[in-house]
Amino acid sequence: MAAQAPREPSPLRSAIKHSVLSFATVGFALTAMAGGIHLWGSEDTSSPVRQIALFETKTPAITTPQLKTRLASSNAPARQIAAPVYRPEDTPQPFITDAMIARGETAAPDLGIDYVDGVSRVVRVADNSNTNTPDVAERPTVRINGISVSSGQSWQESRSTLALPHAPVAAVSERTPVGTLPKISDDGRTPAGVYARPFANTEGRPTVSIILGGLGINRTHTRSAIDELPPEVTLSFAPGTRDLQGWIDQARAAGHEVLLEVPLEAYELSSGPAHPQSLTTAMQEAQIDARLSALMASASGYFGLTNYQGGRFLRSPESVTHLARLTAARGLAFVEDGSLPRSAMDTVTTDAPLRFRRANFPIDTQPHGGDIQERLLELETLAIDKGSSVGSGFAYPVTIDILKAWTDSLPAKGIVLAPASAATHTRPSATTGRETASIAPQAGGQADMEAVDTTG
Template sequence: MSLLVFGGVGASLGAAIHYSGNPADSGPSEVLALFETSQGSTAALKSRLKAETPQDLGARVVLAKDDAVSDQPSLGVEYAEASAPRPSEVPTGQGDEESSGEGIRINGKLVRPGESYGEVTRVASLDTAPVPGLTERINGLSLPRISADGQAPSDVYARPFANPGNQPIVAVVIGGLGINATHTKAAIEELPPEVTLSFAPDAGNLQYWVNKAREKGHEVLIEVPMESFEYGRMKMHPQTLLAGDTGERNLPRLEKLLSRASGYFGIINYQGAKFAEDPGAVGPVLQALHDRGIALVEDGSFQTGAFDRAAGRTQMKFARAAATIDAKLTADDIRTELLGLETLAKENGASMGTGYAFPLTIEIAKDWTKDMQKRGVVLAPASALISVSAKTSQPKRVQTGSLSQAPVNPEG
């Protein structure tokens, strides 16, 4: 009897489903969902074709404030919602900590007042060299030149730099690169991109190393050997620029050195105390550099300001370092020299030091660059100190040099 009753109930339920087409009409039910559901929501789809792109789309700009930081990384994706995750860190170089105030974030990059989006985005990697129009072939050599529209290598190949807070700046040049591959790689990869790197002219695969440095954001100098007072008592480079020469020998030598690579914004002396004291020898060399749009950096090892005077006469871009930071190769001495650069920058507005790619120098310099803004100074590329020609800026130019510098370490 019970079988007949339950059979009749089942048949009636089946008939209800068959005629109504809705299982819910047959009785109570429970819905299990694997994902949360919301009534009336529609997924926002990204358009792929130009014809589907709304006309008001552009670069997403989000106001950036210190108290709105998310742990989620920015993948460069535009979101349909009004709010989108923002990165907790934006690796745009020294002086880009979000604690300094408000700004705007454009495509994941924090841009503060006084900065341009182009300046912020270019710091990660510099343009591949050579840039069209900045080289010429002379006597089989590829040499830097000022382009037809007036662009100079000293400007194009320099690292962009912005200091909207007008804080004291410190520049550091690490040299002797390209000789030891391990040390060269460490300097390129471990030091902040604001550190300027200088390469020996006879380095193997020099253009490769220059390209790698620029890929990491470092601007580059080429080291030019110049006659020292020890010349003749030690083995010197065959293209050393000599005192007592008016250009007949030095200018062809300079051209050979400049042709070794492209992508450098200037040169830096290697030794050269005797050469620097001969105005007749210095003048033609600096004039040739000026005519090609190349800047000059003095490493701070000279006892006099001979290059200052010659640079002023030729109106070339020039800066002088205040000290060699690793003339005494101990951790304490290097830290003391770096602290001295900070003090000098706070007094004069800017300072610059040079060093060599010793493992200890690289390690100490890397640690020193951390938290610089908390100490009231900003790390800057060397080119930031030579943005105006020496003659024009002489009355106002910050003097970063000292007349009693330690000698350059000859083993560097």
């Protein structure tokens, strides 16, 4: 019979066996050690018992510190102290010096204070009959979010005084099949004058104007421009803005005059796609009139129009003539943003009764802080040299932030911030002297060129 080969032990069984033996050995050793300490250990050599708990089982007693006795009666019970009784003879006598007696003065000066039962009472704070009281305009002011707040006025009160009339104004509006459109009133008033922000430069100081465009696209940036920039900054709203009339109403309530951006045909290589409501050079005057009327009927309260793109359209004399004629017929102004190197608008402003102004240049072609500040410095130089300057910008956050600080610095430089409407004129200036913004109003809006300071 063949011998049976021995079987190898199972690895699992071996592991279990060794584990049990190990635990048993360690347990026996620990038990023996604990038993030995319990039987032969001494309490004198043991460490004190410490109890660790998250919360105290009972509130610890707080020992009130013993205060030092300052007065003999400090420990006496509290008692009611009767109010002192004042007698007429207790009223202090007027203070009179020898010098006052020598001058014949027998009583102290009247300080507007009366004494009743020994208690002083202010009976006169200010004398309203005093003709030396400074007028509100002469009171100290501080600028908060671009608004000058006088002493004694709140920011809301100061802002409400700057608000422009609610639009539309019936005298310069008419209802048409496409909506409410601006018109020249029967008495000669124009929307360019009625909806413009009032302005006076009686001292003939250099003026600078800022037009901030692209508003209505971003709600946050639009709100920031309306609330934080001075009311003299002109705001222009993009075509197709959602709730355009609501934004214009808010801007005018804050004192800003408003321009409406009109999309014009650009070159194919121009940045950005063409707007679906753009005016093109292929359109006839009737087509331009229909599309322009639809754009103008989208809102009320703007004093003029400004271009959105338009590199191709504004170079076409025929198209520009149609646009200028239609704009002037509605009593509106036209302000170019200064982004186009050439424009045919100059050739039609003399013949058409149109208030016109071209911005000198955009201030944020490169939306960087240093570049914007350099362009603003150029506007200051132009204003000092030529009498007035106009810059345009886009509603970038960096542009708004820089404009807030820059506009506050203009008074110290002797430069006046003027709304763009004050810088428009009915024909190109033929003088080489200084031309500041308008200084006197007229029935149709801002002043004619004859009223502009050209004294050099």
